[in-house]
Amino acid sequence: MKATAWWALVSAAVIVVAGVVMALVFPGAAARHALIVAGVVVFIVHQVSFALVRRLLRWNVLGAWVIGSTFRFATLAIFAFLVAKVLLYPLAPALIGCAVFLFLPVLLEPLLLLK
Numbered sequence: 001m002k003a004t005a006w007w008a009l010v011s012a013a014v015i016v017v018a019g020v021v022m023a024l025v026f027p028g029a030a031a032r033h034a035l036i037v038a039g040v041v042v043f044i045v046h047q048v049s050f051a052l053v054r055r056l057l058r059w060n061v062l063g064a065w066v067i068g069s070t071f072r073f074a075t076l077a078i079f080a081f082l083v084a085k086v087l088l089y090p091l092a093p094a095l096i097g098c099a100v101f102l103f104l105p106v107l108l109e110p111l112l113l114l115k
Contacts, residue, residue, distance in 0.1 A: 003112045004051060010112065011046045011105040015039045018100050026093035034089035035097040038079065042101035045075045050109065057113060072102050 019039050023032050049068045056064035076098055083094040 003054065004047075007050045007109070007112045008047060010108055011050075012043060014105045014108065015043055015101045018104055019097065022093065022097055022100065026090070026097075028090075031090050031093035034083070034087075034094035037087070037089070038094055038097040039101055041079060042075070042098060045072060045102070046105055050112075053109075054113060072106070076102060 016039070019035050022035055026032075026035065049071045052071070053064045053068040056067060076095075079098045080095055083089045083091060087094075
């Protein structure tokens, strides 16, 4: 199986498990919806970022890592603005969910980057 397919599987599994745990911490329909939206957005960002980092990895490892991290941090900042001003979801579950969903899969990313 290709590394990108493994990454999609691993990141989806981590996001789902973390989402279930956080749904227990943040009860309520609005919080659950905010967590689902955050999970979907972050999953897409992880896939794009992983593909970008894999492509840039050949030229500069540190540069690829910085670009991937910047892309993910920008996602958190943009998501925070959208949640607060446009979507009007509960802030705590939406932003904590987004941050956790962005952080946890990144811990496993180096294992799949070099495959």
